[in-house]
Amino acid sequence: MSARLRPIAAVAAIGVVALALAGCVPNPRATGASTALDVKVADDSCEVSASTAKSGTVTFRIANTGTDVNEFEILADDKLRIVGEKENITPGQTVSYVAQLNPGTYYTACKFQQVGQPVGLASFTVSGEEIESDASEKKQISAAVTNYVAYIKSQVGALVPATKAFTDAYRNGDDATARTLFASTRVAYERIEPTAEAFGDLDPKIDYREVDADAEGLDWTGFHRIEKDLWPPAAGDKNSDGTDALAGWAASTPAERAQFADGLVADVAQLSELVNAKDFTVGIADISNGAIGLLDEVATGKIEGEEDWWSHTDLTDFAANVEGAHVAYGIVRDIAKNKDADGAKLVKTIDARFDDLEAELAKYGSIDGGFTPYDEVTDSQRKELSDAVNALGKPLSQLTHTVLGVKKA
Numbered sequence: 553m554s555a556r557l558r559p560i561a562a563v564a565a566i567g568v569v570a571l572a573l574a575g576c577v578p579n580p581r582a583t584g585a586s587t588a589l590d591v592k593v594a595d596d597s598c599e600v601s602a603s604t605a606k607s608g609t610v611t612f613r614i615a616n617t618g619t620d621v622n623e624f625e626i627l628a629d630d631k632l633r634i635v636g637e638k639e640n641i642t643p644g645q646t647v648s649y650v651a652q653l654n655p656g657t658y659y660t661a662c663k664f665q666q667v668g669q670p671v672g673l674a675s676f677t678v679s680g681e682e683i684e685s686d687a688s689e690k691k692q693i694s695a696a697v698t699n700y701v702a703y704i705k706s707q708v709g710a711l712v713p714a715t716k717a718f719t720d721a722y723r724n725g726d727d728a729t730a731r732t733l734f735a736s737t738r739v740a741y742e743r744i745e746p747t748a749e750a751f752g753d754l755d756p757k758i759d760y761r762e763v764d765a766d767a768e769g770l771d772w773t774g775f776h777r778i779e780k781d782l783w784p785p786a787a788g789d790k791n792s793d794g795t796d797a798l799a800g801w802a803a804s805t806p807a808e809r810a811q812f813a814d815g816l817v818a819d820v821a822q823l824s825e826l827v828n829a830k831d832f833t834v835g836i837a838d839i840s841n842g843a844i845g846l847l848d849e850v851a852t853g854k855i856e857g858e859e860d861w862w863s864h865t866d867l868t869d870f871a872a873n874v875e876g877a878h879v880a881y882g883i884v885r886d887i888a889k890n891k892d893a894d895g896a897k898l899v900k901t902i903d904a905r906f907d908d909l910e911a912e913l914a915k916y917g918s919i920d921g922g923f924t925p926y927d928e929v930t931d932s933q934r935k936e937l938s939d940a941v942n943a944l945g946k947p948l949s950q951l952t953h954t955v956l957g958v959k960k961a
């Protein structure tokens with residue numbers, strides 16, 4: 553987290569209206585086939601009766617045979633962006649969910665108790681012609697808001713149990729396990745960090761670095777306080793600002809570990825309560841600005857190795873920021889593309905720059921498989937990563953102006 557970044561506005565209310573890709577209500581003027589599929593949901597499985605469909609209206613008949621509430625999701629080809637979902641399917645209940653799907657690769661999954669990682673993730677291919685739609689920009693915006701709010705909730709839903717597992721290991725002195733969980737636990741948070749930044753002091757509690765907390769006179773808590781315990785400095789080591797790493801710091805006692813663990817769990821739980829509140833929403837500018845802000849996080853902290861100073865897991869945070877930015881951009885992409893010729897040109901450029909940056913990152917690993925420790929990445933390699941970030945940052949900075957139809961001065 554960079555203390556130089558400011559929160560985005562969090563609650564600019566926009567009415568929620570479904571659009572074809574949002575998968576809620578079909579457009580009566582849309583063209584395409586009509587498909588009906590069965591979905592069998594259990595606590596540990598999610599089975600769709602077919603893995604293909606024709607473009608157009610797809611009806612999913614979802615039966616929950618499990619022991620608790622579940623939800624059904626349709627994900628985009630990045631396996632992150634939610635393009636449709638049916639929540640709150642109770643045990644024994646069968647519900648119908650209608651989606652309008654254009655050709656492309658999607659993924660279906662369920663989420664037991666509506667938290668944690670997707671269950672039964674499976675490829676779902678839609679073939680045929682593009683759907684003709686009379687959807688207005690207002691409906692596109694409403695659908696974008698619906699989809700991004702769903703994405704935020706999904707990521708926080710994964711963050712809650714991951715944080716509990718990580719802090720349990722730390723609290724119990726199982727540092728080896730906690731170290732293996734540190735980077736992966738942070739992924740969901742880093743994908744949606746601008747949302748947490750919008751809630752006042754939550755991001756400082758969860759994700760401030762030592763130098764940020766000191767600069768603002770705050771108690772230092774959260775992930776990075778725990779990180780320093782898990783990778784303790786030695787004599788002569790320096791903090792990211794060049795000060796003595798041991799000055800004013802000592803390894804936490806078991807009681808202090810319990811306090812830091814409880815605090816982080818409570819703060820993440822509060823974030824979950826806030827994003828799941830009935831009145832939680834975002835504005836369309838928040839989505840596009842979120843994409844820009846996430847890339848700024850990379851440019852102002854991760855690229856210098858300042859974020860995860862002791863663990864050197866910066867590239868995982870880097871990749872999560874980029875993924876989150878790509879998802880946010882993907883949700884408003886068509887709005888920008890359909891503005892005018894300049895919007896279409898901008899989208900083409902951003903698409904290419906995302907591909908370049910993700911290819912550059914892939915040289916060092918992946919979120920699932922792990923990344924090269926950042927202290928092993930040479931200065932010249934960091935320069936190549938920085939160049940790719942900057943090449944994307946320039947066109948991406950124009951996204952909000954394009955989405956809102958405002959010419960940039």
